[in-house]
Amino acid sequence: xxxxxxxxxxxxxxxxxxxxxxxxxxxxxxxxxxxxxxxxxxxxxxxxxxxxxxxxxxxxxxxxxxxxxxxxxxxxxxxxxxxxxxxxxxxxxxxxxxxxxxxxxxxxxxxxx
Numbered sequence: 001x002x003x004x005x006x007x008x009x010x011x012x013x014x015x016x017x018x019x020x021x022x023x024x025x026x027x028x029x030x031x032x033x034x035x036x037x038x039x040x041x042x043x044x045x046x047x048x049x050x051x052x053x054x055x056x057x058x059x060x061x062x063x064x065x066x067x068x069x070x071x072x073x074x075x076x077x078x079x080x081x082x083x084x085x086x087x088x089x090x091x092x093x094x095x096x097x098x099x100x101x102x103x104x105x106x107x108x109x110x111x112x113x
Contacts, residue, residue, distance in 0.1 A: 067093045 035041055072081030072088040082088045 064096045
């Protein structure tokens with residue numbers, strides 16, 4: 001029984017190592033095969049491409065906000081007190097968030113991992 005186990009182990013080990021006469025594959029072929037078949041490499045490429053767009057998004061200003069406000073005294077109906085009250089008005093406004101000093105530039109540089 002011991003001889004059978006030794007023979008089986010030697011056959012398995014002989015198949016695990018390449019023959020001495022076989023020429024090794026060039027490194028460029030191995031790299032090309034890894035790039036074509038490895039899902040982690042594909043994911044890393046997509047992450048890198050996505051990170052190239054982050055700087056543009058972070059350094060741009062936020063969208064401006066526009067508002068229209070109606071205020072009248074008396075009836076809760078819209079525009080009801082405009083003809084009868086001196087306190088009725090319509091307000092139109094716009095606002096834009098501006099970053100403090102060089103905040104957008106610093107966010108754009110960011111930390112590359």
